[in-house]
Amino acid sequence: MAIAVRVPELGESVANGTIARWLVKEGDRVAVDQPLVEITTDKVDAEIPAPVAGVISALLAAEGETVDVGAEIARIEEGASAATGAPAAKPVSAARPSAAPKPAAAAPARQPETPAPDAGRASPMAKRAAEDAGLSLGSVTGSGVSGRVMKADVEAARSARESAPPARSAAEPLPALAAKAPAKRSAASRAAQEAETKARFGSYAIQEGDRVIPMSPLRKLVAEHMVYSKRTSPHVGTVAEIDMGGVAAVRDAQKRAFEEANGFGLTFLPFIVHAAVRALREFPALNASVLEEAIVEKRDIHIGIATETDKGLVVPVVRNADRLSLAGLAAAIEDLANRARNRKLTADELKGGTFTISNPGRKGNLYGFAIINQPQVGILRMGEMVKRPVVRSVGGQDAIAIRPMMHLALSYDHRAVDGAPANGFLFRVRELLEEAEFDL
Amino acid sequence: MANAIEISWLGSVRYGAALERQLAAIEARRAGGPDQLLLLEHPAVVTLGRGSKPENLLTPRAQLAARGVEVHEIARGGDVTLHAPGQLVGYLVADLAARGARDVALWLRGIEASLIEALGELGVPSRRVEGMTGVFVDAPGTARKIASIGVGMRRWITYHGFALNVSLDLAGFADIVPCGLSGVTMTSLAREQRRALALGSAEERAYFAHARERVAAAFERALA
Numbered sequence: 001m002a003i004a005v006r007v008p009e010l011g012e013s014v015a016n017g018t019i020a021r022w023l024v025k026e027g028d029r030v031a032v033d034q035p036l037v038e039i040t041t042d043k044v045d046a047e048i049p050a051p052v053a054g055v056i057s058a059l060l061a062a063e064g065e066t067v068d069v070g071a072e073i074a075r076i077e078e079g080a081s082a083a084t085g086a087p088a089a090k091p092v093s094a095a096r097p098s099a100a101p102k103p104a105a106a107a108p109a110r111q112p113e114t115p116a117p118d119a120g121r122a123s124p125m126a127k128r129a130a131e132d133a134g135l136s137l138g139s140v141t142g143s144g145v146s147g148r149v150m151k152a153d154v155e156a157a158r159s160a161r162e163s164a165p166p167a168r169s170a171a172e173p174l175p176a177l178a179a180k181a182p183a184k185r186s187a188a189s190r191a192a193q194e195a196e197t198k199a200r201f202g203s204y205a206i207q208e209g210d211r212v213i214p215m216s217p218l219r220k221l222v223a224e225h226m227v228y229s230k231r232t233s234p235h236v237g238t239v240a241e242i243d244m245g246g247v248a249a250v251r252d253a254q255k256r257a258f259e260e261a262n263g264f265g266l267t268f269l270p271f272i273v274h275a276a277v278r279a280l281r282e283f284p285a286l287n288a289s290v291l292e293e294a295i296v297e298k299r300d301i302h303i304g305i306a307t308e309t310d311k312g313l314v315v316p317v318v319r320n321a322d323r324l325s326l327a328g329l330a331a332a333i334e335d336l337a338n339r340a341r342n343r344k345l346t347a348d349e350l351k352g353g354t355f356t357i358s359n360p361g362r363k364g365n366l367y368g369f370a371i372i373n374q375p376q377v378g379i380l381r382m383g384e385m386v387k388r389p390v391v392r393s394v395g396g397q398d399a400i401a402i403r404p405m406m407h408l409a410l411s412y413d414h415r416a417v418d419g420a421p422a423n424g425f426l427f428r429v430r431e432l433l434e435e436a437e438f439d440l
Numbered sequence: 441m442a443n444a445i446e447i448s449w450l451g452s453v454r455y456g457a458a459l460e461r462q463l464a465a466i467e468a469r470r471a472g473g474p475d476q477l478l479l480l481e482h483p484a485v486v487t488l489g490r491g492s493k494p495e496n497l498l499t500p501r502a503q504l505a506a507r508g509v510e511v512h513e514i515a516r517g518g519d520v521t522l523h524a525p526g527q528l529v530g531y532l533v534a535d536l537a538a539r540g541a542r543d544v545a546l547w548l549r550g551i552e553a554s555l556i557e558a559l560g561e562l563g564v565p566s567r568r569v570e571g572m573t574g575v576f577v578d579a580p581g582t583a584r585k586i587a588s589i590g591v592g593m594r595r596w597i598t599y600h601g602f603a604l605n606v607s608l609d610l611a612g613f614a615d616i617v618p619c620g621l622s623g624v625t626m627t628s629l630a631r632e633q634r635r636a637l638a639l640g641s642a643e644e645r646a647y648f649a650h651a652r653e654r655v656a657a658a659f660e661r662a663l664a
Binding site for chain 1: 443489490491515516517518539541542543544545546547548549550553554565567570573574589590591592593594595598662663
């Protein structure tokens, strides 16, 4: 039966690779695990082994071609060593005529095999030894260069058979088992399992009158990112309540002069970004990424500003935000927001963020926990500013004051960031905003 | 799952011998031995990875051979690069499956991160460049490459690895378009620190050894 050889999963972010070199050609007999092809992705050249023993019935991609993860790149006609009776008796189901030696392979599996002709895959001594032992070379794993079968391999297979329970010829069942196991791991069966889970938890049958909106490419990307982020980072949320009175005072004092000088209004967002950036310098654990077994605290601070556009959510990045003054930040944010809405952002401006700030709007938004923008480890979300009675200590006496209060909510990745640094960071943001020492 | 990494310094090893060492290390790993980091230097050799284009080898092989520079085509990712004395070569034979880390991109990023960490300790800030594997040092208007990376993999056991320019003679790179990147200048630790070191002198050897120790320590922290 024809077994597909597919490009394996090479990593979360790896979607494809390039066929660098075929190590076999159509018609070659291969052992299980024998290297078939080298696939390169970025600077890694990975040897892909055969999932089963058999004969290469088809090569489906050429050297130099780019192939997606999961794509079928070759087919192997499982060799005589397959223990299943009837299917093995069917000749080549893949439409390749190169399988001339195969009719010998179609014989029932339990009898001693005549070795199939396979020049080059086994040494002459090995072929002779296999013949003597009544073993099929296709079922012997080679220890020589590129899986070449050596005489010692045949001897080993023969003594394995001799020490095995007499009812079976030991060389045959093993490749069949090996054939089953890789199939379980294949991308195809994982997809089938997911489909089963989906079906169990219910999907939705469209009714007349429903409005069906096909997902735009941006929507699909956002959806994929959100699922990926939640699946990757264990999110923990923490909230602080900020007295924005100081910031409001600075803004009120400066806003007319600012607008005249710059041509756009001064909002609260640059103040929050400014404070967050200073706090990130003191708490670098929040300006980091998680690698496989390391955490990278980044040298630079590039702040993503989550922006809603009519097409969907985009997150342009203010680079080196720590080198900008409050006015500089305001200008950068304004420029990025405008260009985001006019769809004039470049690809570079959407990449490389080290931390993200989200301002989803004032109405119905006391606070909320945003989803981390991968591969970052933290995201700060602004809530609405509301005048509230709060207790303030004045000259040793508690009194009620009416202050503009805002909740700032931090979501952080608990793989890399623990509660203490997360809360420390958020508290520092609060301190900076409440001290309100801003210098336009 | 306990991870183990055995780090060894092999001194100057010819390319072919080092490749055999790596292949033996892969077999040893398969048989249950530890992951290994082999640190070494190579006599001048040009290697062509699976990504290489023939036009990136600027000097014909015959001429290189006449100068005693070997040329090897090898099963690692990446284009053409040069190894020479004064460059710290690290071959990482690691079982990514056993580490629960079946992700080739993350492996590359991890190698970069350890090199960046070591370089930081040695006083040279460096970084990644998005879209280019390797380690770079910022310079006015550009970035210079200080370390190259190219990895091979057999059933999730890696080999090959990185080459960090410590004190080598950068003139050798004139024979190739390094890694196929024509806009990129190569640099070295010594150049970034404005140290003029005569290859083979006691001073240069001490400098090289110090860099090697920092690199070994960084990888040990990351992989042990």
